[in-house]
Amino acid sequence: MNPSTTVRQEVKDFKPYTPGLTIEEIKQKYNLSNVIKLASNENPLGMSPIVKEEIQKNIPYCFRYPAVGNPELTSALASHHGISSCNIVTSNGSDELIDLLIRVKGTPFQNNIVVCDPSFSIYRMQARINSLEVRKVPLNEDFSFPFAKMLQEIDQQTSLVFLTNPDNPSGYAASRDSILEFADKLPSNCLLIIDEAYIDFSEQEEDFSPLAKFSQTQNIAILRTFSKMFGLAGLRLGYGIVPDWLSDYILRIKLPFSVNILAEQAGLASLKDREFYRSTRETVIEGKKYLASGLEELGCEVLPSQSNFILFRPPIDARKTFEQLLSRGIIIRPLESYNLPQHLRVSIGNANENNTFIKNLEQVFREHGSS
16 A cells, blocks of 8 residues: 555644745845835844844753753743733744644544635634634624624534634734623633734734733733744744643643743843844834835825734735846735735834835836826
8 A cells, every 4th residue: 555545634634834935045036136025924134132232142951951941931930920820831833823723622523723815824824724614704894803703603512712813814803892791792611812922912902812811811811922023933932821821731732842941041131131122113103104104105005004914905906016026136925825916914024125115016016097
C-alpha cells in the first residue's frame, strides 16, 4: 500500500494560509530598487532599540533550551496586567494558542465553532484540521458584530466562539459592555475567545477590552500578541489571558519549547520600553488621520478604524488599484480572500511611507479615469 493513501482526509482537503508576496519577490518581479510594504499591519517604527540590544545580548545563550512555560515572561505579563500568573499562557504567536484552544475544547466530529464572516482565516483552518464544524455568520452591513444572529447559530455543541476586537480587516471594535453581555448569553459549555491583536491601537482600551472585568468571568479568554504594537512579528510571540482552569489544560498539551529564548527576552524588554510603545501609538494615530483624510479626498469610501490599518473602497476597480500600486513598489492588501473584492486594506506606515502611498494612489486614479 502506498503510504500517501493513508493521509487524513482533512489534510488532503486542507488549503494552507497564503501570505502575500515578500518585498524581495516584488523587487524581482517589477525590477524595483525600493518597495514599501503596507500590507501586513506591522509596526511602522520597526523594532525597539532596547529590544535589539537585548536580543544581541542573549544570542550567546541560544544553544540553551528556554525554561518550560517561560516563567519570567509569564510573571512579567501578569504584573503588567495586574492578574495572576496562572492566568497567563505564552505562545509561539497567537496562532499557536488558537490551535491549542481548539484542541483543548473541541471534540472532533462532535463540536462546532462560530465565527464572523469575514474573519481571520486561522480560526477556520485550525477548526477544520481538527475536524470541527465551522459556522460562519455574516457581519452586519456596517461591519459590526451580528451578536443576535450569532446566538441563533450557537447550540450545546458550540465549544468556541471567536471575535477579533478590533476586527480585521475593518478596524471595527465592539464595546466592552456589548461583549460582556454577549458572553453572558452563551451556553455554559461555550468559551468566548477575544482576539485583541490590535487593541493597543484603539482610542481607549478600557472601552473595548473586557480585561478589567476578566476576574469576574469564567467563559472568556483573551489573546494578545507582540507582533503589532511591539514590532516582534518575526520572533513569533503571543500570549493568552485565560481562566486558571483553562491554562492548566493548555499547558498539558502545549509543546514545551515553542517560545524561544530570544523571543522571551525580547518580550521582557518590550514591556519595559514604554517610550517605544508611546511613539508607536502616536505614529499610528497621526498616520491614520492623515491616510483617512487623504483617501477621502481621493474619492475613496473609508471606514473608521480602531486598529493600525484602514479598510477603504477605491472609486475604481480594487484589483486594478492594487496591481498598479504593486507595480510602483507599494504593497497593500487585496481582500478577495475576505470576500470583499471591491475593498482594500492599507497598514499605517511612517510619515514618508504614508505620503508616498497617497501620492502614488492619486497618480493611479488619475491615469485610470478617476479625478
